[in-house]
Amino acid sequence: MAKRKILLCLAHMSGNEMKYIEEAFADNWVVPLGPNVNGFEADLEQFVGEGKHVVALSAGTAAVHLALIALGVGPGDEVICQSFTFCASCNPIKYLGATPVLVDSEPDTWNIDPELLDRAIADRIALTGKKPKAIVPVYLYGMPAKLREVMAVADKYGIPVVEDAAEGFGSRYAGHVCGTFGQYGVLSFNGNKMITTSGGGALICADAESKNQIMFYATQAREAYPYYQHEHIGYNYRMSNICAGIGRGQMTIAAEHIRHHQHIAALYKEAFANVPGITFHENPSPEFDSNYWLNTIVLSPDLKVKGEENAYSQTVSGAIGGAGSTVHAATSAHTACEPNTNVEAMRMALAAEGIESRPLWKPMHLQPVYADAPAYTNGVSENLFKTGLCLPSGPWVTDDDVAFIVDCIKQNIAQ
Numbered sequence: 198m199a200k201r202k203i204l205l206c207l208a209h210m211s212g213n214e215m216k217y218i219e220e221a222f223a224d225n226w227v228v229p230l231g232p233n234v235n236g237f238e239a240d241l242e243q244f245v246g247e248g249k250h251v252v253a254l255s256a257g258t259a260a261v262h263l264a265l266i267a268l269g270v271g272p273g274d275e276v277i278c279q280s281f282t283f284c285a286s287c288n289p290i291k292y293l294g295a296t297p298v299l300v301d302s303e304p305d306t307w308n309i310d311p312e313l314l315d316r317a318i319a320d321r322i323a324l325t326g327k328k329p330k331a332i333v334p335v336y337l338y339g340m341p342a343k344l345r346e347v348m349a350v351a352d353k354y355g356i357p358v359v360e361d362a363a364e365g366f367g368s369r370y371a372g373h374v375c376g377t378f379g380q381y382g383v384l385s386f387n388g389n390k391m392i393t394t395s396g397g398g399a400l401i402c403a404d405a406e407s408k409n410q411i412m413f414y415a416t417q418a419r420e421a422y423p424y425y426q427h428e429h430i431g432y433n434y435r436m437s438n439i440c441a442g443i444g445r446g447q448m449t450i451a452a453e454h455i456r457h458h459q460h461i462a463a464l465y466k467e468a469f470a471n472v473p474g475i476t477f478h479e480n481p482s483p484e485f486d487s488n489y490w491l492n493t494i495v496l497s498p499d500l501k502v503k504g505e506e507n508a509y510s511q512t513v514s515g516a517i518g519g520a521g522s523t524v525h526a527a528t529s530a531h532t533a534c535e536p537n538t539n540v541e542a543m544r545m546a547l548a549a550e551g552i553e554s555r556p557l558w559k560p561m562h563l564q565p566v567y568a569d570a571p572a573y574t575n576g577v578s579e580n581l582f583k584t585g586l587c588l589p590s591g592p593w594v595t596d597d598d599v600a601f602i603v604d605c606i607k608q609n610i611a612q
């Protein structure tokens with residue numbers, strides 16, 4: 198019997214997605230505007246609340262890019278970005294010819310360290326004579342950052358915040374939805390995120406005027422003339438009406454999906470509570486309400502795992518994981534900074550059982566492509582990268598799957 202693969206996080210089309218797609222086809226609304234785009238934006242505005250306005254876009258990365266454009270980021274500017282993240286938080290800073298300033302995390306939430314942020318800003322002002330143009334905190338695996346402290350630092354210096362809530366859809370901090378604290382909030386609807394539009398994203402804006410400005414840049418910056426008149430450089434970043442139809446369907450089951458991620462988290466938390474050497478990452482206090490997009494554990498460096506001697510014995514090529522694949526083959530089995538051998542051995546042991554797991558994001562300050570970026574580090578994200586592992590989460594993962602995954606992990610601890 199072929200065993201089912203248990204993947205990290207996979208789209209789950211359990212809403213009425215097809216109804217909206219069929220409507221789009223029936224009415225020939227197959228362009229990047231139309232009733233589904235408007236309807237999806239209205240659904241998102243209701244979901245995030247706080248009187249915010251939302252623009253549906255082609256990707257979360259596009260949302261980061263447009264937020265920075267709206268804040269006037271350009272060549273010669275600096276933008277502060279959480280170092281411990283996926284490259285999409287940071288790359289748009291480079292698209293604009295600006296310099297990312299990378300700031301490390303604190304150990305409770307794994308997100309940007311407010312004290313280090315404060316020090317970094319003071320240092321940049323002293324060094325360059327001007328303030329960074331924006332601050333980009335990230336909500337890794339759904340966990341909110343220490344937003345009260347982060348916003349206090351941002352307010353102290355008067356620097357706008359672009360929240361990268363791509364992984365934090367529906368997470369809450371002090372009762373408010375993540376993405377509604379800063380001047381802009383980024384959402385992603387990629388195939389492996391909390392909800393999907395197959396590919397897409399959105400930008401949460403403070404008011405109708407800033408939504409209008411984002412729409413302008415997302416639709417090739419076209420001026421209001423009968424012919425094509427351009428006075429600014431624009432982008433083709435609007436969401437298609439087909440994708441938005443998927444999004445409307447997904448919104449009907451979004452709350453249910455989030456509850457399922459949180460239910461899986463509770464199962465992992467309980468199961469790992471008395472496993473020495475393994476720590477489940479949970480909300481640090483009741484103020485934090487993670488969506489648990491991905492559940493994560495940390496393996497103590499002294500935990501012995503079966504097969505450690507075979508870790509990193511081969512280079513990786515081809516598809517890695519469920520949604521992502523690589524087209525560049527690795528040229529070596531090792532890089533200058535990699536997860537500990539017990540983590541890699543556990544990943545391989547789980548893969549052999551059809552269970553997908555994945556190391557945590559490799560911090561941007563350890564990425565060769567960002568070697569030149571100024572970085573303010575404290576060792577937290579590097580240590581987490583070396584010891585952490587993401588586990589299967591989401592609507593496809595059953596209670597039995599969690600029991601099986603936990604059992605496999607325990608079986609692979611060497612006595």
Ligand SMILES: *Cc1c(COP(=O)(O)O)cnc(C)c1O
Pocket residue numbers: 255256257258259282283285286335361363364384385386387396397398
């Ligand atoms: C997924 C993700 C993005 C980008 O979203 P896309 O829709 O894939 O472009 C940005 N930031 C973080 C932290 C993400 O995980």
